[in-house]
Amino acid sequence: GAVVSQHPSRVICKSGTSVKIECRSLDFQATTMFWYRQFPKQSLMLMATSNEGSKATYEQGVEKDKFLINHASLTLSTLTVTSAHPEDSSFYICSARLAGDSYEQYFGPGTRLTVT
Amino acid sequence: GQNIDQPTEMTATEGAIVQINCTYQTSGFNGLFWYQQHAGEAPTFLSYNVLDGLEEKGRFSSFLSRSKGYSYLLLKELQMKDSASYLCAVLDSNYQLIWGAGTKLIIKP
Numbered sequence: 001g002a003v004v005s006q007h008p009s010r011v012i013c014k015s016g017t018s019v020k021i022e023c024r025s026l027d028f029q030a031t032t033m034f035w036y037r038q039f040p041k042q043s044l045m046l047m048a049t050s051n052e053g054s055k056a057t058y059e060q061g062v063e064k065d066k067f068l069i070n071h072a073s074l075t076l077s078t079l080t081v082t083s084a085h086p087e088d089s090s091f092y093i094c095s096a097r098l099a100g101d102s103y104e105q106y107f108g109p110g111t112r113l114t115v116t
Numbered sequence: 117g118q119n120i121d122q123p124t125e126m127t128a129t130e131g132a133i134v135q136i137n138c139t140y141q142t143s144g145f146n147g148l149f150w151y152q153q154h155a156g157e158a159p160t161f162l163s164y165n166v167l168d169g170l171e172e173k174g175r176f177s178s179f180l181s182r183s184k185g186y187s188y189l190l191l192k193e194l195q196m197k198d199s200a201s202y203l204c205a206v207l208d209s210n211y212q213l214i215w216g217a218g219t220k221l222i223i224k225p
Contacts, residue, residue: 006158034213043203043217044159093158103147103207107158 002028004096006108013084014116021079021111023094029074030096034105035067038091050077084115118142120216122204127222128194136189136202136219144209150178150189151203153218159203162189191221199223 003026013019023033032051036044048069050056056069068080077096081088091112095105120140128134140148147166151159165171165180165187177190189202204216 041220043215046213046215049212091156095158103211103213104149104161104164105213107151107160110156110158112156 002096002098002106004030004094004106004108006094006111008111009109010112010114012114012116015085016083018080018082019084019113021081021092021094021113023077023079023096023108025075025096025106028096028098030077030098031074032097033071033077034095034097035069035077035079036093036095038093038110044093047079081113084113086115089113089115118206118208118214120204120206120214122202122216122219124217125220125222127224128191130194130196130223130225132194133190133192134194134221136191136204136221138187138189138204138216140185140187140204140206140214140216142206142208142214145182146207146209146211148178148180148187149205149207149213150176150187151205153201153203155200162202194223196223196225 005024007022035047038044047062048056048058050069050071052071052074058064071077093110094108122138149164150162153159163178170179175192180187201218201220203218205213
């Protein structure tokens with residue numbers, strides 16, 4: 001099946017610093033990638049939809065200047081949390097959708113971000 | 117507005133059968149997904165229904181009734197490893213996934 005990797009799996013950073021999370025589709029080309037965040041015991045919250053070669057579409061309430069998304073190739077999307085604050089601590093998950101008719105999303109293993 | 121409802125938590129016994137229901141009200145419908153998510157891990161795909169009826173896949177089955185805006189996930193011969201959250205998600209008219217809050221399933225020996 002389609003495999004999506006995410007790096008790093010865990011990161012601890014200090015307030016005010018920036019953190020970059022990578023999402024890669026390993027064995028398929030993903031025209032669309034999604035970034036979610038998930039708080040404990042809550043469902044996934046879509047942050048943005050990223051299409052290769054174009055600007056990401058952010059959901060209402062998500063600051064695009066704070067959560068920078070770059071989808072430079074068909075296999076790589078990055079999320080950079082800029083000037084991180086403790087309230088940004090969360091589980092960030094990316095997913096990728098195969099090019100074509102399938103709308104199934106394949107999820108990366110997630111990144112646990114802790115901002116101290 | 118768009119809404120997906122599923123029970124917050126369910127408890128079942130190892131070896132038994134459990135049915136997790138999901139009702140939805142969305143702007144358009146292009147299919148319904150069920151995902152399994154273990155604590156601290158990303159969701160994994162279980163099933164996809166776009167036509168009415170039952171789809172069986174091993175111990176797991178998923179049912180859809182589009183006229184009723186209703187789906188269920190049926191888990192048979194429950195095992196301890198089935199303890200997880202089960203997420204219902206609907207693909208709306210814009211082909212965007214709308215997620216339910218998930219049902220935490222607790223399996224007891």
